[in-house]
Amino acid sequence: MTVFDIAKSFGLETRAGKDHLHEEVTGGYASDLLSDVIAHSRKGNLWITIQTHPNIVAVAAMKELAGIILTGGREPDPEALRKAEEEGIPILVSPVFTFELVGRLYQKGISGRSPC
Amino acid sequence: MAEADENIRFHEMFHIEGGNFTNAGAISSQVKKILKGAGFSSKLIRRTSIAAFEAEMNVICYANQGNLSLFITPNFLKVVVKDEGIGIPDVNLAMSEGYSTANEKIRELGFGAGMGLSNIKKNTDEMILTSKPGQGTHLEFIVYLDQQANE
Numbered sequence A: 001m002t003v004f005d006i007a008k009s010f011g012l013e014t015r016a017g018k019d020h021l022h023e024e025v026t027g028g029y030a031s032d033l034l035s036d037v038i039a040h041s042r043k044g045n046l047w048i049t050i051q052t053h054p055n056i057v058a059v060a061a062m063k064e065l066a067g068i069i070l071t072g073g074r075e076p077d078p079e080a081l082r083k084a085e086e087e088g089i090p091i092l093v094s095p096v097f098t099f100e101l102v103g104r105l106y107q108k109g110i111s112g113r114s115p116c
Numbered sequence B: 001m002a003e004a005d006e007n008i009r010f011h012e013m014f015h016i017e018g019g020n021f022t023n024a025g026a027i028s029s030q031v032k033k034i035l036k037g038a039g040f041s042s043k044l045i046r047r048t049s050i051a052a053f054e055a056e057m058n059v060i061c062y063a064n065q066g067n068l069s070l071f072i073t074p075n076f077l078k079v080v081v082k083d084e085g086i087g088i089p090d091v092n093l094a095m096s097e098g099y100s101t102a103n104e105k106i107r108e109l110g111f112g113a114g115m116g117l118s119n120i121k122k123n124t125d126e127m128i129l130t131s132k133p134g135q136g137t138h139l140e141f142i143v144y145l146d147q148q149a150n151e
Helices: A003-010 A034-040 A055-062 A078-087 A098-107 B026-037 B042-062 B091-095 B104-108 B116-123
Strands: A013-016 A027-030 A045-049 A067-070 A091-093 B010-017 B063-072 B076-085 B126-132 B136-144
Touching: A003 A098, A013 A078, A027 A098, A034 A055, A034 B042, A034 B116, A045 A055, A045 A098, A055 A067, A055 A078, A055 B026, A055 B042, A078 A091, B010 B026, B010 B042, B026 B042, B026 B063, B042 B063, B042 B076, B042 B116, B042 B136, B063 B136, B091 B116, B091 B126, B116 B126, B116 B136
Parallel strands: A027 A045, A045 A067, A067 A091
Antiparallel strands: A013 A091, B010 B063, B063 B076, B076 B136, B126 B136
16 A cells, blocks of 8 residues: 555545655554654654654654654644655644554554564 | 774764754754765665764754764764763663653653664664763764665
8 A cells, every 4th residue: 555545545634745655655653752763663664643843754754754644633843844845755644643543554454563 | 993084085074053953853864965975775874864863863952062973984984973061971871772861842852762872873883972971972883884785
């Protein structure tokens, strides 16, 4: 599934990176601590978070993530949008809270990385 | 640690302003662009820019100011980060994952997870960290070019 397919299936609205929605999603990671995402996310993952500031784009670009989903109706900061367009990182938003959204994604086959 | 004095093909120093969260990540982004422009493998670029990002964030979170220097040599990449800040009283404790002295403001932004230094160690081949409490911190890390598989 691509970011575009996921956005369509889950009613996510795209706020940035409209031209970069066709990357295949390799899985997901949910966290609001940036260093945790740096340590444990994988290339092509979708990142689910409530952080809205520009550094989320820096982290996503560094880890070559497929995109960022902001949950609970949160909107990206204007500077985060600008950086996301510059770096080509999709930012999507959902009114649904993290736990619920992750559950829905998992049901559709988007899985996380299990250490066990 | 390998010496960067000889055969330096590229050197650039960047100033880091402590407490400036708005521009946080700008320097590691520049490091990434330089390495991309130099044609290194994506794995090497990712490892080095992750370590540079964590080092940059540490200066922003805990120091008044600092600088980050990038050296490119035929065999390795080296990054040196020096800051004028509160320093680290117990380097071994600071290196342990999960230990953090971050304040509420830092944590609200999603930093201060106590994983920055261990992320640097994980992504580099050599790392040296020294600090004088009340004066500042000196961090150096090296990523070897020949240990990088292309991705």
